[in-house]
Amino acid sequence: MIELEKPFCAISQAIRQQHPLVHHITNYVTAGFCADAALAIEASPMMADEPAEMGEIAGMSDALVCNLGTFNVRQQESFFLAAKTAHAKGTPVVLDPVGVMSSQLRLETAQQLLTSGVITILKGNSSEGRTLLGWDKGPGKGVDSLSDAHPEKIAAALAETFHCTAVVTGAVDAVSDGRRHYLGMNGTPYLSRITGAGCMTGTLMGAAAAVCQDGIMAALWAITCMNTAAEEAEKDCPGPGTFRVRLMDALSHHDGTTLAARFKGKRL
Amino acid sequence: MIELEKPFCAISQAIRQQHPLVHHITNYVTAGFCADAALAIEASPMMADEPAEMGEIAGMSDALVCNLGTFNVRQQESFFLAAKTAHAKGTPVVLDPVGVMSSQLRLETAQQLLTSGVITILKGNSSEGRTLLGWDKGPGKGVDSLSDAHPEKIAAALAETFHCTAVVTGAVDAVSDGRRHYLGMNGTPYLSRITGAGCMTGTLMGAAAAVCQDGIMAALWAITCMNTAAEEAEKDCPGPGTFRVRLMDALSHHDGTTLAARFKGKRL
């Protein structure tokens, strides 16, 4: 897609040159995988969630990723402290509301973050998105969901409701900022056979948003980077162990021109 | 072993069809590996340990795995809350009392869970099993133990004492529900060269117990699935890094007929 080449090249190059510091307040299940994904694309990850150091760390970071994966009340305090600091400095904040359909406390926390206007990019699966909109959550349980037939409707509604860039992931990914609407069709079902594919995509969004003010392009770069790496990784793949290894290898070769050329999808 | 084929096929198929949601309250060392193992066999993992959301999450899950690996008092509260909810709903609960020989607090927590009658399957190494029985703990330190000469005695005593299915892992694995007693002899010493082999076996037991009411068969399926995958993974293996990758690949190909055919062991 011709309109993506220029921004994708700019993002890939800037990450490689600036090594943006991506502060994560995230879950302990996929933290290591996310840190590896950040390093693979040449960003600089930092995971920290002690409330007492949120001001300092959020203050020096180039992006903040808030992931509710193993939510606890200590992290809840840190989400608010860090997001407030980041927002005040103009630092982009990505929210990944993992499992928000499974816990009232996660839902309240995500909604409070979203309505306080500090979130730059909201990224979730269709069950998470629908839950945040107060819609029927659809066929999802735990932290996973089935793909929605119309993710673009969910993304557009999230973007309008919460005044941010919204990404709804699934077999087809939808990205919207309320004005512009894209579908992304790269990827492979293999991504759901390893843990943390969604979390790593959030990491990539944080890195991209750190170097690109346009949330739509940052989000599209991140999903395309993850999904085309997955396409490469699944070739003759003997199983999910090997898939994870190859995915990390493939992520490290990101290149804006190639990503734009491999992008399958469209602007709506 | 002919009597295993039917239940093993039923378990493998049911996990693939139902994708049981396995709620883990577990350690941050192996959480990612356990989530990957769950996804490899096509179960759906969820790690969550905030006390405030235990009612909701345990209430929607198909199995609960309580693992004491990086025990803390916040998790202690969650163990009791989640196990109580799970038990009330008839949801199976697996207890992996990691390192119970190394800490009085772990021992008290494990004993309290066991004596309250909420545990379906108790799975540990011989030092852990002996400690729970008040026996000499044998040659183990930290979270590891050497294999016991008579794991079947420990398993039988645990099953009788705590009225549950008991599994004692080692070079030879023993499974007992107090009435039926099995030995499993699959596996490779390589499993002790990666972290989380025991924890992942607990995950597999949770998934199997979610779809099979017979704790003995669920436990045998899980140890056979893990151990035969390990046998496959160790062929010409250059080291533990590669072993972990191949183990995950092999887990994803589980098939009840093959598992039953490869099972080495006997009913006592």
Next chain:
Amino acid sequence: MIELEKPFCAISQAIRQQHPLVHHITNYVTAGFCADAALAIEASPMMADEPAEMGEIAGMSDALVCNLGTFNVRQQESFFLAAKTAHAKGTPVVLDPVGVMSSQLRLETAQQLLTSGVITILKGNSSEGRTLLGWDKGPGKGVDSLSDAHPEKIAAALAETFHCTAVVTGAVDAVSDGRRHYLGMNGTPYLSRITGAGCMTGTLMGAAAAVCQDGIMAALWAITCMNTAAEEAEKDCPGPGTFRVRLMDALSHHDGTTLAARFKGKRL
């Protein structure tokens, strides 16, 4: 280097024979990787950070590794409790002050541990080392730093100031105990493309210090073991995913004679 062969052989053999129990109070990002590294070299890892069990677990361990990677105040208490117990027993304590340049609380905690005289080996990158000395922290952000032109000056100053063995890692590693000063020049930039290379080196130092009273030799063994494994892993390596797998494979083959022969560096 001829003077290293004897101590390196002794360390490699002792780890393989004694399987020293290395207690980690560490971050949830790299805990799994560190546990795998410990098992790869045939040490026995245990991660535990609940204050209430620190006395017991530190009391039975052969080494303690304190890593500030995902610092929180609960861990702060555990650092002091465990280090005090370890020190009283003569158990070596490794401090890895991850990200100490990024948080006042980490700095205070590290300084308090260092000035209380309980640390055997202090290991950090140049930014961390400079920060602990009250020097300008140099070009580092988050948890990463660029290599310093003169790491040996930082290491010597740390060793003198804090009366311990000090290691400053980077493209060139420096080790000092205030009397003896070494440079190590093994390794590859690839190590900075995966998360936890530094943390795993701390794990290796803990295992080596458990079996070798000479902090300098323990530290040199650990950096040489990690860095020569990395040199082996990077050959024709397609990316960081594969690099991590091969690194673990290579670590498992450690051998004192080979490590000493491959050592590049010098005594100053």
